[in-house]
Amino acid sequence: MFQRVWHLPEWHRKFRICRMLLMLAAVLCLNAHNARAVEPDEILADPALEARARAISLELRCLVCQNQSIDDSNAPLARDLRLIVRERLTAGDTDEAVLKFVVARYGAYVLLRPPFGIDTFLLWLAPPALLLLTMIFLVFKVRRDRLIREAEVEALTPAEEARLDALLANSGPPRDGRKP
Numbered sequence: 001m002f003q004r005v006w007h008l009p010e011w012h013r014k015f016r017i018c019r020m021l022l023m024l025a026a027v028l029c030l031n032a033h034n035a036r037a038v039e040p041d042e043i044l045a046d047p048a049l050e051a052r053a054r055a056i057s058l059e060l061r062c063l064v065c066q067n068q069s070i071d072d073s074n075a076p077l078a079r080d081l082r083l084i085v086r087e088r089l090t091a092g093d094t095d096e097a098v099l100k101f102v103v104a105r106y107g108a109y110v111l112l113r114p115p116f117g118i119d120t121f122l123l124w125l126a127p128p129a130l131l132l133l134t135m136i137f138l139v140f141k142v143r144r145d146r147l148i149r150e151a152e153v154e155a156l157t158p159a160e161e162a163r164l165d166a167l168l169a170n171s172g173p174p175r176d177g178r179k180p
Contacts, residue, residue, distance in 0.1 A: 042083060049086075049089050049090065052089055053089055056089075060099075062081075063077055063081075070085075081102065084102065099111070
């Protein structure tokens with residue numbers, strides 16, 4: 001097997017090595033989600049409540065990290081939010097009541113998936129609008145390029161050929177190898 005690999009062209013060997021490294025990186029990235037920041041002293045004794053707390057924590061943004069859930073963040077504020085969520089759940093609140101409590105205290109920005117509203121419509125509509133505009137631009141560009149490729153070039157008239165020859169004669173040595 002190894003002898004076969006060494007008979008491959010150099011670019012093919014490099015390609016195989018890069019492909020293996022990319023696959024290794026993908027496997028490592030897929031396993032990275034298991035690392036959570038929840039500390040042992042935060043975990044609730046009741047597994048059902050803990051599962052609800054984890055589900056709610058995945059919906060709340062860490063206000064310090066801004067792109068992580070509070071379940072993934074090690075920031076002190078994220079720990080405080082995790083504790084608040086667990087306190088509200090042990091007090092008997094529903095999941096929606098806990099989310100409403102946290103939003104009332106910290107604002108809608110704390111939600112990782114904010115609801116569609118007057119203040120978030122741009123957040124929700126900008127990506128599809130940009131995708132649509134990009135697709136429209138590409139369609140027009142492909143059509144224009146096709147028209148340019150298919151356009152017929154008219155032959156030069158004898159007067160234009162004479163003028164071109166005069167310009168080329170005055171610009172330096174001829175390009176076709178003839179002597180002046």
